[in-house]
Structure formats: structure tokens, C-alpha cells
Amino acid sequence: MLDKWLSATLDEALASEGFDSFSPGAAGQGRLPGGRYRILGEGILELTPDVVSADARSVVISAGIHGNETAPIELVGEWLAALESGRLALAAPLLVILGNLPSIRAQARFVTTNLNRLFRRGLDQHGAEPERARELMRAVDGFFARYPERRLHLDMHTAIRDSRYPRFAVVPYSEKRPESEKRPETEKQPETQPRFHWRALAAAGMQAVLLQHQHSWTFSHYSRHYHAAEAYTLELGKVRPFGDNDLDALNGMRAWLGALAEGRPFSTATLDELRFFQVAHELMRTSDTFRLTFAENVANFSEFPVGETLAEDDESGPFVVEEGPLSVVFPNAHVELNARAALLVRPCEPPDSP
Numbered sequence: 001m002l003d004k005w006l007s008a009t010l011d012e013a014l015a016s017e018g019f020d021s022f023s024p025g026a027a028g029q030g031r032l033p034g035g036r037y038r039i040l041g042e043g044i045l046e047l048t049p050d051v052v053s054a055d056a057r058s059v060v061i062s063a064g065i066h067g068n069e070t071a072p073i074e075l076v077g078e079w080l081a082a083l084e085s086g087r088l089a090l091a092a093p094l095l096v097i098l099g100n101l102p103s104i105r106a107q108a109r110f111v112t113t114n115l116n117r118l119f120r121r122g123l124d125q126h127g128a129e130p131e132r133a134r135e136l137m138r139a140v141d142g143f144f145a146r147y148p149e150r151r152l153h154l155d156m157h158t159a160i161r162d163s164r165y166p167r168f169a170v171v172p173y174s175e176k177r178p179e180s181e182k183r184p185e186t187e188k189q190p191e192t193q194p195r196f197h198w199r200a201l202a203a204a205g206m207q208a209v210l211l212q213h214q215h216s217w218t219f220s221h222y223s224r225h226y227h228a229a230e231a232y233t234l235e236l237g238k239v240r241p242f243g244d245n246d247l248d249a250l251n252g253m254r255a256w257l258g259a260l261a262e263g264r265p266f267s268t269a270t271l272d273e274l275r276f277f278q279v280a281h282e283l284m285r286t287s288d289t290f291r292l293t294f295a296e297n298v299a300n301f302s303e304f305p306v307g308e309t310l311a312e313d314d315e316s317g318p319f320v321v322e323e324g325p326l327s328v329v330f331p332n333a334h335v336e337l338n339a340r341a342a343l344l345v346r347p348c349e350p351p352d353s354p
């Protein structure tokens with residue numbers, strides 16, 4: 001049933017035939033081992049355990065916010081199948097979201113505008129993607145109101161370019177510490193170890209952590225900023241079509257999703273292999289003449305020395321590296337006007353918490 005929910009949601013033909021059981025309302029709910037499922041809207045599914053484990057977190061898992069980023073959607077499919085078959089025993093409240101359905105069906109990053117810049121209260125844009133952002137924000141608001149304990153949101157993506165660190169977490173900027181920090185600590189749990197958030201990311205196979213320097217209005221930022229949730233954008237390899245993904249490279253992520261669904265503590269991994277970076281500057285495409293000076297195949301986290309010109313723009317002039325080397329992440333000269341064209345980052349020490 002849950003497997004079918006995923007394929008029917010993704011398949012335009014099935015969706016347009018109007019499967020009653022895939023809609024919100026009485027028909028869109030039922031039981032699975034250890035709990036209940038309820039369809040809250042197209043591509044929005046809530047799983048509620050009969051018994052919530054003592055270590056459970058309230059977890060939002062989203063994929064397909066960009067339609068051509070398929071590996072996370074395949075991972076969600078596997079995870080739901082494991083829950084449905086009883087190989088995983090549901091013991092935590094979960095909200096599962098497939099983000100931009102028309103763009104998933106079209107296998108495109110977005111249809112009209114980048115959904116992952118629209119998660120802002122008071123948004124005044126209109127059209128399919130802004131309406132979807134509003135629907136998803138309402139779904140997250142409702143879920144965290146029903147399940148306020150130890151909020152966590154993992155928004156799973158894949159990157160356009162190769163990367164020196166193929167799997168990495170982007171930590172949205174916030175002035176506040178996440179609410180999960182305030183939980184009274186008990187002995188023996190991995191969560192009591194110093195820097196436990198980072199250890200979980202390491203155990204899930206992340207190789208780098210990138211700390212944002214300002215508000216970014218992404219989906220993970222929404223949960224962090226408005227709900228004080230622990231929240232990350234997770235980059236899980238490179239954009240590939242359905243069927244071409246190497247899910248074995250995501251074994252750590254699979255293990256984390258399993259632990260979250262079963263409400264189990266996760267991870268005692270060390271931080272030795274995890275690299276930390278802080279965003280120093282954001283390159284914006286402010287005119288039609290904006291261009292990057294380096295090749296399309298330059299990988300994420302490639303480093304550029306002082307004096308190197310990274311971008312040119314007939315209106316705002318060149319951008320030259322001035323202080324210490326900078327590494328580029330998500331360079332993309334083809335973004336919409338006034339959108340982010342690259343993050344420029346530097347190595348840093350791990351902070352105590354996200």
C-alpha cells in the first residue's frame with residue numbers, strides 16, 4: 001500500500017485516474033505494522049505509531065523538492081516498503097513528503113521557479129510552486145504542533161555537480177539553538193555525547209558539514225527557523241535518473257532512517273572523517289551577463305587561491321578571491337535572476353551544536 005502510494009504519487013497517469021485511496025480523507029488511511037498511516041495531501045503522508053518509543057523523535061523526511069533528484073526518492077521508497085513489510089517496526093511519528101510532484105514527473109529541477117527558495121511565511125508569490133510551498137509549510141506546522149517533541153527534519157537532495165565530498169549536510173542558519181538541545185539528558189544514550197548531532201551525521205555517511213551564514217528560506221531552514229527543529233539539507237551524491245542511483249553508497253543514511261522510524265538512538269561514530277565548512281560569501285546572479293569563470297565540471301568544494309577571479313558580471317564587475325583560499329559549492333550560472341549562483345566556503349572547527 002505505501003509502496004503503491006509512492007508510485008501512484010509519482011506516476012501522472014495513475015494520479016490523473018484519481019485513485020481514491022491515495023487522497024486525503026477516510027479512504028486515504030489505514031494500518032501498517034505497529035501503527036497507522038494517513039494521507040494528508042498529494043505526496044504528504046503521516047505515519048503514527050501505536051506506541052511511541054522513549055527515544056523517538058518527531059521526524060519530517062522530505063525528498064523531491066527538486067524533481068530530478070531521484071536517489072532520495074528511491075531511498076524513501078525502500079524505507080516505506082520496509083515499514084510496510086514489518087522489517088522496520090514503526091515507533092516514532094513520521095511525516096513523509098514528496099516535494100515538487102509536477103517536476104518529479106517531468107524529471108526537472110523545477111517547473112516555474114525553485115521551490116527550495118519559497119519556504120517563508122508571508123510569501124507573496126503565486127503559481128504552482130509557491131502554492132506547493134504553502135501546502136508543505138502548513139503540513140509541517142500541523143505535524144510539529146501534533147508532535148512537538150525532539151523535532152527533526154531531513155530534507156534529502158542530490159547535487160548537480162561532482163563533489164570532493166559526495167555526501168554532505170547543509171546546516172541552515174538560525175540565531176537559536178534547536179529545541180532538541182534542551183532535552184534533559186539521560187545516561188547511556190548516544191545523544192549525551194558531546195557533539196552528538198555531528199556524530200549522527202557522520203554515522204549516516206556524511207563526509208562534510210556546511211554551516212550557512214544567513215537565512216536562506218529553504219525547506220530545512222523553514223523547520224529550523226520557525227519550529228526550532230534540528231534540520232538539515234542533505235546532499236546524497238549526484239543527480240541521476242531513476243534506476244541509475246547507487247543506493248549502496250547510502251547505507252549509512254538507510255541505517256539512520258531505520259533508527260528514526262523505530263525510535264532508536266543512533267550513532268556513536270567519531271568525527272575524525274567529517275570536515276566542517278562555513279559559508280563566507282554568497283555569489284548572486286544579479287544580471288543577464290553574470291558568468292562563472294571556471295569550467296562546468298569543477299567539483300563542489302574545489303578550492304581557489306587569493307587573486308583568482310571566480311565570476312564576471314558587466315554590471316557589478318568581477319568577483320576576485322581576496323582573503324585566504326575559498327572553495328565553491330553549488331556553482332550554477334544558470335539560476336534565475338537575483339538567485340544564489342554559488343556558495344563560497346572556508347574550513348572551520350565544528351561548533352558544539354547546529
Ligand SMILES: O=C(O)CCC(=O)N[C@@H](CCC(=O)O)C(=O)O
Binds near residue numbers: 161216
Ligand atoms: O547542486 C546544486 O547546485 C544544487 C543542489 C541543491 O539543490 N542544493 C540545495 C541546497 C539547499 C541549502 O542551501 O540548504 C538547494 O540549492 O536548494
Ligand SMILES: [Zn+2]
Binds near residue numbers: 065066069157158
Ligand atoms: Zn536539490
